Amino acid sequence: AQSVTQLGSHVSVSEGALVLLRCNYSSSVPPYLFWYVQYPNQGLQLLLKYTSAATLVKGINGFEAEFKKSETSFHLTKPSAHMSDAAEYFCALYTGGFKTIFGAGTRLFVKA
């Protein structure tokens, strides 16, 4: 069965510190993987996606993620956090058809 697990429902970092949001997946077929960001009372916006090309994927706002098949992971990183990065982040898995599986989300807090 396909699944997505985001480790940590809340992550807090200081402004300027490294951001690391963890995502592990389970899939019996090659996956497409996504990170979406959601600001309060808004919809989700695509940050980046892995679609079986380069394993290191760069997205918007300085975020990037690395697909590691051996670890079944797709962690999201940003070298230096900014206050505007405070939001909820969702990892998602797509393996075809019409079903996308979302993780439970990780809320990122950025301290001044």
Add this chain to the structure above:
Amino acid sequence: DGGITQSPKYLFRKEGQNVTLSCEQNLNHDAMYWYRQDPGQGLRLIYYSQIVNDFQKGDIAEGYSVSREKKESFPLTVTSAQKNPTAFYLCASSTLGQVNTGELFFGEGSRLTVL
């Protein structure tokens, strides 16, 4: 600009009332979706549609109904049979076929509160 428009943004309902949430897209996407979001639970699929006049139940369809009379429109009705309707509802769309990588395009959401 192309995108998805949801309305209303906020909606209050008394118990026993049906309410309809609007979703319109001008991205020329074939597929449209409705998700429900509750704190700490991610997004759960209510209904989806890949073509006009056809739609399929998702994981939590009970107490909801949809229609797809036009490609651009996919309204969701939350009926009085939905036991716990207070939630944030998100409409999304995507392409179909070989170009489809599963990327979803979302509206701004509608927050429904039952009083």
